[in-house]
Amino acid sequence: MDLDSLLIVGSAVKRLKMFPFFDFAHYILMCLTVRDDYHPQIASGGSSQAFSRVHPLSSWVGSMMMCFSGGILGSFLLGEPLIAPFRNGRDVLLATGIWYFINYSPFDFLHKLCVFTPVTAVICSLKEVHRANKVYHAVLFALKTFPGAYILVAIYGVLKGSAATHMRLFQRLVCGVWQPSSIEILKPCVMTKASTVAVILFLLDFTGYVDIDETLLYLAIVAFFLAVHFLTFFGVDPFAPFENLFCSVFMGGIMDAVNRARKQSSQPVETSSKGRTTTNGRKSKEE
Numbered sequence: 001m002d003l004d005s006l007l008i009v010g011s012a013v014k015r016l017k018m019f020p021f022f023d024f025a026h027y028i029l030m031c032l033t034v035r036d037d038y039h040p041q042i043a044s045g046g047s048s049q050a051f052s053r054v055h056p057l058s059s060w061v062g063s064m065m066m067c068f069s070g071g072i073l074g075s076f077l078l079g080e081p082l083i084a085p086f087r088n089g090r091d092v093l094l095a096t097g098i099w100y101f102i103n104y105s106p107f108d109f110l111h112k113l114c115v116f117t118p119v120t121a122v123i124c125s126l127k128e129v130h131r132a133n134k135v136y137h138a139v140l141f142a143l144k145t146f147p148g149a150y151i152l153v154a155i156y157g158v159l160k161g162s163a164a165t166h167m168r169l170f171q172r173l174v175c176g177v178w179q180p181s182s183i184e185i186l187k188p189c190v191m192t193k194a195s196t197v198a199v200i201l202f203l204l205d206f207t208g209y210v211d212i213d214e215t216l217l218y219l220a221i222v223a224f225f226l227a228v229h230f231l232t233f234f235g236v237d238p239f240a241p242f243e244n245l246f247c248s249v250f251m252g253g254i255m256d257a258v259n260r261a262r263k264q265s266s267q268p269v270e271t272s273s274k275g276r277t278t279t280n281g282r283k284s285k286e287e
Contacts, residue, residue: 006216006219007213007215007216009219010215010216010218010219011215013129013218013219013222014136014215014218014219016129016133018130018133019091020094021126022126022127022129022130022133023091023094023130024094024098024126025122025123025124025126025127025130026067026126026127026130027067027094027095027098027099028098028102028114028123029123029124029127030063030066030067030069030095030164031063031066031067031095031098031099031102031103032102032111032114032115033066033164033168034059034062034063034066034171034175035049035051035052035059035063035102035103035111037168037171037172037175049103049108049111051175052103052104055175055176056103058174058175058176059099059103059175060096060099061174062171062172062174062175063095063099064086064092064095064096064099065167065170065171065174066164066167066168066171067095067099068085068086068091068095069163069164069166069167070085070134070159070160070163070164071084071085072085072163072167073159073160073163073166073167074138074156074159074160074163077152077155077156077159078145102114121230124229124230125226127229128222128225128226128229129222129225131161131162131191131195131225132198132218132221132222132225134160134161135157135160135161135195135198135199135202135221136202136218136221137160138156138157138159138160138161138199139153139156139157139199139202139203139206140206141156142156142157143203143206143207150203150207153199153203154196154199154200154203157195157198157199157202157203158192158195158196158199161191161192161194161195161198161199162184162189162191162192162195165184165188165189165191165192166184168182168184169182169183169184190228190229190231190232190237190238190239191225191228191229191232193239194224194225194228194229194239197224198221198224198225201217201221202217202221205217
């Protein structure tokens with residue numbers, strides 16, 4: 001494919017409207033995440049559907065928190081009311097309808113359909129296009145709001161791109177599970193790392209440090225998100241080799257290895273031989 005064709009495709013992808021299809025895919029994934037997440041009913045041997053049967057309000061609130069996590073966290077950073085993302089009644093009604101049918105459709109049809117692998121692949125593809133759009137507009141907005149504050153711009157962009165993973169701690173709390181060890185900062189997921197890379201690339205392009213066509217960069221970020229997400233289906237973290245190398249060089253990994261080797265070499269090596277004597281001076285029975 002030549003450059004002109006890539007520009008046409010990139011321009012078409014960049015102009016895509018998120019409502020309704022991409023928002024629809026986002027809401028489906030968020031409601032599935034809440035339903036299939038850890039709950040006390042699942043721990044006691046029940047099904048994932050049991051929680052929404054017993055606690056429908058908690059299930060709905062948790063699902064709405066995940067569906068609008070980007071707006072909630074963005075409002076928190078900007079000092080705006082946290083309920084501001086819910087002022088769009090159309091989006092709230094759409095998310096509520098999806099939550100209802102994910103949890104209460106006859107014969108659990110919609111949930112079974114959405115977790116069917118080909119359908120899941122399509123939904124996840126739409127979600128990654130949605131993620132790229134959120135990161136792109138978040139970086140643009142943050143540069144206008146915090147001109148020159150590149151760290152704040154990066155934080156805002158990463159939170160908008162991976163807001164659901166950061167919101168999950170509070171969503172679980174609403175559903176009756178307190179797991180502070182699951183906070184995203186302790187162990188960032190793959191898509192949080194991918195969002196960080198995308199934010200850095202967009203930031204370098206918008207500030208003029210890297211001269212890349214904006215349309216091509218946007219298309220490349222979409223393809224990057226899709227590739228990374230589908231690698232996670234096979235349990236592959238493409239960032240792990242770079243993290244290991246960075247930590248070894250800059251985070252004390254080499255020095256820790258040297259210290260371990262020095263301690264092992266300084267310990268006396270105990271070897272058994274036929275001529276070894278016991279503590280009372282007699283020769284061992286092996287002789």
